[in-house]
Amino acid sequence: LDTIGAVVPDVAASIVNELADQRSNVKLIASENYSSLAVQLAQGNLFTDKYAEGFAGHRFYAGCDNVDAIELQAAELVHKLFGADHAYVQPHSGADANLVAFLSILATTVESPELERFGQTNPANISDADWENVRQRFVGQRLLGMDYYSGGHLTHGYRHNVSSRLFEAHSYTVDRGTNLLDFDAIRRQALEVRPRILLAGYSAYPRKINFARLRELADEVGATFMVDMAHFAGLVAGKVFTGEYDPVPYAHVVTSTTHKTLRGPRGGMVLCTSEFAPAVDKGCPMVLGGPLPHAMAAKVVAFREALEPNFQTYAHSIVDNARVLADELQKRGGAVVTGGTDNHLVLLDVTSSYGLTGRQAESALRSCGLTLNRNSLPFDANGPWYTSGLRLGTAAVTTLGMGAAEVAEIAEIIVSVLSKTSPAATAKGDGTVSKAKYELPDTVADGARGRVS
Numbered sequence: 001l002d003t004i005g006a007v008v009p010d011v012a013a014s015i016v017n018e019l020a021d022q023r024s025n026v027k028l029i030a031s032e033n034y035s036s037l038a039v040q041l042a043q044g045n046l047f048t049d050k051y052a053e054g055f056a057g058h059r060f061y062a063g064c065d066n067v068d069a070i071e072l073q074a075a076e077l078v079h080k081l082f083g084a085d086h087a088y089v090q091p092h093s094g095a096d097a098n099l100v101a102f103l104s105i106l107a108t109t110v111e112s113p114e115l116e117r118f119g120q121t122n123p124a125n126i127s128d129a130d131w132e133n134v135r136q137r138f139v140g141q142r143l144l145g146m147d148y149y150s151g152g153h154l155t156h157g158y159r160h161n162v163s164s165r166l167f168e169a170h171s172y173t174v175d176r177g178t179n180l181l182d183f184d185a186i187r188r189q190a191l192e193v194r195p196r197i198l199l200a201g202y203s204a205y206p207r208k209i210n211f212a213r214l215r216e217l218a219d220e221v222g223a224t225f226m227v228d229m230a231h232f233a234g235l236v237a238g239k240v241f242t243g244e245y246d247p248v249p250y251a252h253v254v255t256s257t258t259h260k261t262l263r264g265p266r267g268g269m270v271l272c273t274s275e276f277a278p279a280v281d282k283g284c285p286m287v288l289g290g291p292l293p294h295a296m297a298a299k300v301v302a303f304r305e306a307l308e309p310n311f312q313t314y315a316h317s318i319v320d321n322a323r324v325l326a327d328e329l330q331k332r333g334g335a336v337v338t339g340g341t342d343n344h345l346v347l348l349d350v351t352s353s354y355g356l357t358g359r360q361a362e363s364a365l366r367s368c369g370l371t372l373n374r375n376s377l378p379f380d381a382n383g384p385w386y387t388s389g390l391r392l393g394t395a396a397v398t399t400l401g402m403g404a405a406e407v408a409e410i411a412e413i414i415v416s417v418l419s420k421t422s423p424a425a426t427a428k429g430d431g432t433v434s435k436a437k438y439e440l441p442d443t444v445a446d447g448a449r450g451r452v453s
């Protein structure tokens with residue numbers, strides 16, 4: 001910190017402030033975690049200075065031996081953790097990983113004589129007409145993914161994301177009555193749309209998904225089956241999601257982030273069957289520039305940590321804690337979407353439970369030391385900015401060693417705060433509660449009181 005501070009004191013101060021923030025507030029953001037010090041140090045070092053375009057053993061820069069060693073090791077560990085035929089560990093983020101996957105699937109499955117010729121042609125000699133033909137063949141293929149408002153991710157065809165420009169994007173929703181995915185409805189839609197890619201995976205869906213059934217459906221409609229396991233990769237690695245709930249044996253292509261339940265550095269990866277490997281390995285130059293060797297080094301550390309037997313205990317505890325959270329919220333009258341959870345996240349309907357928007361609830365809880373995010377609920381009348389819901393995740397608090405007792409206490413605090421928060425508590429009506437407006441229950445530990453006490 002002294003070294004950083006000598007150059008830019010403000011950055012050193014922000015790091016210290018962030019440490020204080022993360023230590024004094026309870027982290028319930030479902031996409032966040034606490035990576036280990038080993039992961040953080042592996043990511044912050046001189047490897048950041050190295051360029052290594054290409055892939056291991058096939059680089060466009062000299063002096064990449066050490067990067068090759070890291071990249072090969074990361075891929076091997078992914079294979080041990082998840083069992084995929086092939087792994088590509090360069091993507092800088094989940095969004096990059098999805099773009100690499102989309103383009104690899106198109107390059108592998110869309111018939112394109114021009115592309116076949118490209119393999120034997122010096123790129124400098126590819127004519128503009130050939131490029132235009134490829135572009136026309138690629139753009140406008142059909143993608144069928146989970147609707148953003150039902151819990152799907154932006155990169156799954158949301159209208160403001162590039163995925164909806166690249167593809168003719170279609171989306172399936174959850175059932176209006178149960179808020180659960182309805183496989184028969186998805187099948188009817190897939191038969192009608194006949195997508196090039198059937199995409200499963202979510203950012204805000206609290207249930208597990210039967211990937212075996214979706215693969216059957218993909219085969220039936222002639223689609224490539226892709227799963228984005230960004231949120232639940234740690235639950236797959238930790239053997240919570242096994243059998244038909246493990247996407248890797250069923251999907252042609254699986255993408256993920258490495259920083260959520262998997263507890264690694266910020267980053268992404270693509271796993272695939274050998275059929276897609278040649279295209280996936282061309283993520284650079286297709287989508288990426290130079291890989292980030294420091295991030296890949298940190299991925300190696302995180303994958304090693306995830307291979308330790310105690311990671312399985314950790315992954316199971318994440319889900320146990322999420323179940324306790326859902327149960328305890330419901331016991332106290334909270335409207336939990338779908339009535340519970342099978343994974344690391346819980347969706348709470350704060351509009352029907354407390355007459356608040358998600359934004360008001362998020363703000364009120366943050367002022368009481370709980371950091372979480374508002375989230376659209378299926379068919380949300382409050383839109384994506386205000387929302388009607390909160391998304392709560394247990395990966396980070398489980399890393400801190402919290403168990404059922406602490407999580408029950410968190411549920412008690414949430415209900416206590418929200419039931420005493422009025423939408424007009426501030427002039428802006430953003431739901432920030434004044435300290436005087438309520439009292440936390442006596443049982444709440446001092447640390448959990450955050451800034452309220």
Ligand code: PLP
Nearest residue numbers: 093094095153202203228230257
């Ligand atoms: N895919 C899913 C399902 C996600 O939830 C996220 C991030 O929240 C992403 C992809 C994108 O990851 P990143 O933020 O690393 O680009």
